[in-house]
Amino acid sequence: xxxxxxxxxxxxxxxxxxxxxxxxxxxxxxxxxxxxxxxxxxxxxxxxxxxxxxxxxxxxxxxxxxxxxxxxxxxxxxxxxxxxxxxxxxxxxxxxxxxxxxxxxxxxxxxxxxxxxxxxxxxxxxxxxxxxxxxxxxxxxxxxxxxxxxxxxxxxxxxxxxxxxxxxxxxxxxxxxxxxxxxxxxxxxxxxxxxxxxxxxxxxxxxxxxxxxxxxxxxxxxxxxxxxxxxxxxxxxxxxxxxxxxxxxxxxxxxxxxxxxxx
Amino acid sequence: xxxxxxxxxxxxxxxxxxxxxxxxxxxxxxxxxxxxxxxxxxxxxxxxxxxxxxxxxxxxxxxxxxxxxxxxxxxxxxxxxxxxxxxxxxxxxxxxxxxxxxxxxxxxxxxxxxxxxxxxxxxxxxxxxxxxx
Ligand code: SF4
Ligand code: SF4
Ligand code: SF4
Ligand code: FES
Numbered sequence: 001x002x003x004x005x006x007x008x009x010x011x012x013x014x015x016x017x018x019x020x021x022x023x024x025x026x027x028x029x030x031x032x033x034x035x036x037x038x039x040x041x042x043x044x045x046x047x048x049x050x051x052x053x054x055x056x057x058x059x060x061x062x063x064x065x066x067x068x069x070x071x072x073x074x075x076x077x078x079x080x081x082x083x084x085x086x087x088x089x090x091x092x093x094x095x096x097x098x099x100x101x102x103x104x105x106x107x108x109x110x111x112x113x114x115x116x117x118x119x120x121x122x123x124x125x126x127x128x129x130x131x132x133x134x135x136x137x138x139x140x141x142x143x144x145x146x147x148x149x150x151x152x153x154x155x156x157x158x159x160x161x162x163x164x165x166x167x168x169x170x171x172x173x174x175x176x177x178x179x180x181x182x183x184x185x186x187x188x189x190x191x192x193x194x195x196x197x198x199x200x201x202x203x204x205x206x207x208x209x210x211x212x213x214x215x216x217x218x219x220x221x222x223x224x225x226x227x228x229x230x231x232x233x234x235x236x237x238x239x240x241x242x243x244x245x246x247x248x249x250x251x252x253x254x255x256x257x258x259x260x261x262x263x
Numbered sequence: 264x265x266x267x268x269x270x271x272x273x274x275x276x277x278x279x280x281x282x283x284x285x286x287x288x289x290x291x292x293x294x295x296x297x298x299x300x301x302x303x304x305x306x307x308x309x310x311x312x313x314x315x316x317x318x319x320x321x322x323x324x325x326x327x328x329x330x331x332x333x334x335x336x337x338x339x340x341x342x343x344x345x346x347x348x349x350x351x352x353x354x355x356x357x358x359x360x361x362x363x364x365x366x367x368x369x370x371x372x373x374x375x376x377x378x379x380x381x382x383x384x385x386x387x388x389x390x391x392x393x394x395x396x
Contacts, residue, residue: 023346036347037329136349140328172329172349201356210356219353223325229359237361242303242311249272251309 001072006079018065018076019047029078030087030107032178033130034066038139042067043130044094046107048086050077062086084111092116094128101126103179126181127156133173133182141222142166145173145194156182163196169212203233210234265339266395268377268385270312274392277302277310281384281393288383289373297366299375300384300393312393314384315362315375317341323374326357332374340377348372 003012005027012021017040022029031047034040042064051068052060052075062083065076077083091108096118098104103126108114133156134146144167148157158164169191174182184193189200189209200209201216216230232240282298289296300314317340324332324341331347332354334340343354343363350372354363366373377395385395 035349036344037331037349136329140351170351170353172351175350210352215351215353216356219326219357223328225322225325225357226359229322229357232361234355234358234361234364237359238301238313239303239361241313241360242301242305245272245311245313246305246309249311251273 001070003070003072003074003076005076012070012074014070016070018049018051018063018068018070018074021070022047022049022065022076022078027078029065031066032107032128033132035132035136035176037172037176038132038135040066041131041135044128045090046087048083050080050083051075087111088113093118096120097124098126098128098179099124101128101179104128121152126179128179128181129154129156130178132176132178136172136176137167140170140172141218142168142170144168158194164194167194167196168214168218169193169196169198170215201230203236204231205236206233208233208235266380268314268317268382269394269396270314271392271394272305272309272311274390275302275310275312276390276392277304277308278389280387280389281312284383284387285375288378291366291369291371291373294368296369297364297373299362299364299373312384313360313362315341315358316360317375317377322357322359323354323363326353328353338377338380340379341374342376343372343374345371 001012002009003021010021010025019031019034029047029049033044034047045064047065048062049065050060050062053073088111091111091113094104095108095113095116099116099120137144144164145156145158147154149155171184174184184191189202191198191200191212198212198214201211201213202209210233219225220227279302281300281302285298285300286295300312302310302312305311321341329347329349331344333342335342355365355372363372363374382395385393
């Protein structure tokens, strides 16, 4: 199927969202709460676009592109005056929520907003409440964090604000957060996140660490991966692979091959 | 029939042309990417090129909890969907051959994609130690 974006036709696949096409084609639309690893959510409302269709008798509407499934001959406009106004409004509010967050400042600036018209939040942190962290944690099967509190005081938190028992320290939440709000620290082979400490698995041969013991144990137990796969790091496993192959190789092949060439 | 990636270590002369070809082919940002193939010395005048074996029962795919890795049936390789990857490193830790890699420079996880059907390493290998046919 094909959809039209800003006057040009693009291929689209059954079942995907308008935003998927925009991203694939490199058409710039801000979208802070959408990530391919999780289901769309429609929280930030920045990805708004205008849609219409030749069969709709002139009807047009603004929708969140991350939640709108493509259909054949859909006509999309990403930068109408209305859409830009909507995005400005959202950014104005976001800037009040997160006045000190570089990612938000930059995006707001792109839309011509230097300071918010609203009262900036006191003691503001960098969380924009996009829910990506909680969604990815759930998607991975851990469910360690969630949104707590109401209204103004809503925040991403661990149960009872204590060290989360279900967290494995995988850092999916850290890596997915669009504003780098979630902090962690690796000191030696100890990782600290959400107020909990984890030991990283140390390579038996060189000491390099990749993931936490808890994460490895989860994968061993639930994903049917042999436990010894995690004993050695990737570098040492490549070296081990080479050594194992060495025993299998018929090294004479070289001389034979050379002989063939010289004949 | 999909083609097969063949490695004949006996023919490898350790020239590392494959590494260079791989890096330059996988240019994610402005700088060359991390090579996905490693001709490793295993003795005097002996090298074994180590790269992803595109396993039938891949530990990397099993370890990825957000389905960012999957078998590309058409081209016969295990594909890493960059937009999905949340860089948890499970696959890096799980691959028994050490062939899921961290590209520190680009801050992404990478693995061999057989150049989506035309591997540069095999094309540039001067001795046919690597072939795709
Ligand atoms: S580090 Fe903990 S809270 Fe974050 S995604 Fe992983 S399990 Fe969830
Ligand atoms: S911590 Fe980051 S990922 Fe989580 S809701 Fe806040 S901004 Fe989004
Ligand atoms: S690092 Fe990326 S590809 Fe590897 S298991 Fe994690 S999410 Fe999947
Ligand atoms: S990306 Fe669509 S609403 Fe946030």
